[in-house]
Amino acid sequence: MLFFIRPHRRIPVCCPVTYEHRLRDGCGTIFNLSTRGWRLCGDLSLQPGDLCSLQIVLPTHQRITVAAGRVRWVQDTDCGIETLLMDTQDEARLAAYIRDKITEL
Numbered sequence: 001m002l003f004f005i006r007p008h009r010r011i012p013v014c015c016p017v018t019y020e021h022r023l024r025d026g027c028g029t030i031f032n033l034s035t036r037g038w039r040l041c042g043d044l045s046l047q048p049g050d051l052c053s054l055q056i057v058l059p060t061h062q063r064i065t066v067a068a069g070r071v072r073w074v075q076d077t078d079c080g081i082e083t084l085l086m087d088t089q090d091e092a093r094l095a096a097y098i099r100d101k102i103t104e105l
Contacts, residue, residue, distance in 0.1 A: 010034045011101045013059065019044065021052040028077075030056050035095055038069070038081040046071045046079050054081065058097050064090045 010032040017040060019026045026044025033039070038054070046052065054066040068085035086094070 009098070009102060010037070010039075011098050015056045015058055017042065017054055017056045019052050019054040021046060021050055031078075033094075033098075035091065035098060036083050037072070038066075038083070039078060040081055041078045043077070046074060048072065048074055051084075052081070058093075060097060062093050062097070064094050066090075 011034065012032050013030055015030040015033075017028050017030045019028070019040070019042060021044060024044055026042045026046075028040055028042025028044075031039045031041060033056075038056075040054070048071050050071040052069055052071065054069055056064050058064060064086075066081070066083055066086050069081040069083055072080040072082050
């Protein structure tokens, strides 16, 4: 079994997400996130290597958009999404949210 250490700390959350893959829409929940990755549980089936876009609403009510994410792994209805392309302002909002959460821990 191969293990690796993630370079970015994951923050536990429970945020609604909408996502799109090949002109199909899905809804679900983000259960943890970092600036580079997300754990998503949703109703639209994805496969490793798929590209998708995502929109989440953080607990602070800020909307974050990922223009492009790559599915890294899939297990049942859960999958890991690697962030590939985000708007600079959304990156900054996400980084600030994560910094605040790490400070609270």
